[in-house]
Amino acid sequence: MGSARFHIARAERNYDACLFMRSEYPEWAGVALFYSALHYVDAALADERHLHKDERNPRKHVGFEKDARGRNQIVLGEYPGIGVEYMSLYDMSRRSRYDLGRLSVGLGGDDATPLTLMIGQWQNVKDFCLKRKASRAS
């Protein structure tokens, strides 16, 4: 439970960072947004008693090892309802860090539009994870 609280605090802080950077550094705002989503996922996973402990606290994005899959594989296997949105945020986060100077390159030249769409995906991931967590608490 303590681990889940830690992850939710990190998720909220990362979202605050996203909003802070949104106007001047939208590509980095997208990175912070993804890491907010990641921590909401980790908060939900922390209480999944049927998972191996290494999967309740995943340490890597991608991996196939038994009982120590990457977070992406765990999301797709355990939380398929948010799989596409989570992978979209993951992809855009990586591209904005490594490949592109600006988030909007190739997406219409308006920084605000893709980030707004990403925030919609983030909201769905957040809502799903918090509901999942709440359903186990009751």
Place this chain on the structure above:
Amino acid sequence: MTSIDTIRYELDSRMQEISNDVGKFDLSVRWEPMARIARVGFLVQNYEWASRMRVIEVATAFQRAHLDDFAVDFDVIPYESVLDTEFAEA
């Protein structure tokens, strides 16, 4: 048996189904047999939000279909980014 060829063949078939949305496309595939990770670059001509999301749906469905076989890591990349030096290095 999984190989670069089998991965590319299946992904190419799945991408053909959305080629009206994404336009011209190319696949960059790397297979790490020991780690059982397929790393895939989806290069698409029409890189807009909606078409990009179609590719992510394809990539995610492919990964789900093979969750018991291997892990997939992927990027969706504008086609011109590999042709335009200024764009690629931006």
